[in-house]
Amino acid sequence: MTHSFDVAVVGAGIVGLAHAWMAARRGLSVVVFDRTTRAVGATVRNFGMVWPIGQPAGELYRLALRSRELWLELQAAQAVAANQCGSLHLAHHADELAVLEEFCAKQTHDCRLLSVRETLQHAPIANPDGLVGSLWSPTELRVDPRVTAASIAAWLQADYEVRVNTATPVVSVRDGILTSADGQQWRARRTVICSGSDLHTLFPDVLQSSGLVLCKLQMLRTVAQPSIRQQAHVASGLTLRHYHSFEDCASLASLRKRFAEQNADLDRYGIHVMATQSANGEFILGDSHEYGDRISPFDKSQIDDLILQELRKIIRLDDWTIKERWHGVYAKHPHQPIFEAEPQPGVHVCVGPGGAGMTMSFGLAERAWSRWTWTRLCSCPNSSGRSESWHCLSEMMCTACMVLSTAWFWWRPVPEAEVGWHTTQTFCVLTL
Numbered sequence: 001m002t003h004s005f006d007v008a009v010v011g012a013g014i015v016g017l018a019h020a021w022m023a024a025r026r027g028l029s030v031v032v033f034d035r036t037t038r039a040v041g042a043t044v045r046n047f048g049m050v051w052p053i054g055q056p057a058g059e060l061y062r063l064a065l066r067s068r069e070l071w072l073e074l075q076a077a078q079a080v081a082a083n084q085c086g087s088l089h090l091a092h093h094a095d096e097l098a099v100l101e102e103f104c105a106k107q108t109h110d111c112r113l114l115s116v117r118e119t120l121q122h123a124p125i126a127n128p129d130g131l132v133g134s135l136w137s138p139t140e141l142r143v144d145p146r147v148t149a150a151s152i153a154a155w156l157q158a159d160y161e162v163r164v165n166t167a168t169p170v171v172s173v174r175d176g177i178l179t180s181a182d183g184q185q186w187r188a189r190r191t192v193i194c195s196g197s198d199l200h201t202l203f204p205d206v207l208q209s210s211g212l213v214l215c216k217l218q219m220l221r222t223v224a225q226p227s228i229r230q231q232a233h234v235a236s237g238l239t240l241r242h243y244h245s246f247e248d249c250a251s252l253a254s255l256r257k258r259f260a261e262q263n264a265d266l267d268r269y270g271i272h273v274m275a276t277q278s279a280n281g282e283f284i285l286g287d288s289h290e291y292g293d294r295i296s297p298f299d300k301s302q303i304d305d306l307i308l309q310e311l312r313k314i315i316r317l318d319d320w321t322i323k324e325r326w327h328g329v330y331a332k333h334p335h336q337p338i339f340e341a342e343p344q345p346g347v348h349v350c351v352g353p354g355g356a357g358m359t360m361s362f363g364l365a366e367r368a369w370s371r372w373t374w375t376r377l378c379s380c381p382n383s384s385g386r387s388e389s390w391h392c393l394s395e396m397m398c399t400a401c402m403v404l405s406t407a408w409f410w411w412r413p414v415p416e417a418e419v420g421w422h423t424t425q426t427f428c429v430l431t432l
């Protein structure tokens, strides 16, 4: 047995790193494991779009906005670079504009419609042919997917003393003991399984019966476009079929019908098109969606051609030379933003944020840790570990403080109330 930790996280993709960060923020000692030497999963293969506008109104949009705040917190801590670029859904057809108008009228999201002139100011790459307007949302961020996971892991190590064990496949978790493929073992009071698209190694029975499905996406990257500077992410009318935020719009039906009649392969391969420009001037372009048994290890040039064909309708680039092609695979639950289960006491499975892992992981991890902390608080007398007990005690004290200070705030006259409020708040922070 090598070491004991409060928390072990399996998987150093964005979901694992988010859970590791939330644990470390609580003062817990954390160890992270990944089977590879550097991240190669969905977290490095994506667009790097933090995309709250795609989340339906209510809890999920709120969680996406909370994740956004946490990304900006990471940026302030110089852990990552997060560009507040916003996004544009370009409309090149009357039915696309109708969906955008209907969506905007609901006033559930922070967004507004732009005229053609305003659109071309925000999106110099927008194809003016047939352009009828766009939807501007200021909430989207751009992070560099190729470096972000490594940067967060390095920051967690440096600032929170999180231990990151790469090249360490975990093959079993039992009674608080994690065992790697080479037989090494670690003890952890709480284990969080964030194993991405691997549904076979850890708790395969739970994951196989979870309803999770795998989804494969094809992506492309152009050569640099030095004379273009496109700040906002750009999406097309096809994207309105993809994200749940637009699902309630009655006008979506005729748009769906038009695309289905235009080319059945758009639906067959789940194609919707988006573009984002990296800091070095290259554009990341995508994407397609093939599910379950349809996933092949080999990419289809037909899909790449379709993506490029649709993109050429909505944007203009100086040079469409494709520098790189790749695909990524993620796990997705049909109804939940992420699949969560507790197959053993103190072992949490958190897998499958689908196409929104960069957007949702921090908010989802924060929510999960609040829930787990509350459970621990309620079961405090059974807690055996010193560290858990200390945190449990401090959280109890903080809760008591909050109750007392709130009572004080409401029932005492000002200014004593304010003094008391600030004193108890300070005590709470110190206790945490």
Ligand SMILES: Cc1cc2nc3c(=O)[nH]c(=O)nc-3n(C[C@H](O)[C@H](O)[C@H](O)COP(=O)(O)OP(=O)(O)OC[C@H]3O[C@@H](n4cnc5c(N)ncnc54)[C@H](O)[C@@H]3O)c2cc1C
Binding pocket: 010, 011, 012, 013, 014, 015, 016, 033, 034, 035, 036, 039, 040, 041, 042, 043, 044, 045, 046, 047, 048, 049, 050, 051, 168, 169, 170, 171, 194, 195, 196, 197, 198, 201, 202, 217, 218, 219, 286, 287, 327, 328, 329, 330, 351, 352, 353, 354, 355, 356, 357, 358, 359, 360
């Ligand atoms: C092409 C593409 C584009 C996307 N674009 C966006 C986007 O723009 N915005 C957005 O919000 N989301 C996007 N997504 C979704 C997002 O990338 C994923 O939801 C997210 O990266 C999933 O993170 P993860 O940590 O669950 O998985 P992963 O990043 O795959 O990480 C899982 C890790 O667990 C490790 N692991 C698994 N099993 C074990 C084990 N037994 N022992 C040790 N290590 C193990 C793996 O090695 C891997 O590193 C996109 C996804 C793809 C594929």
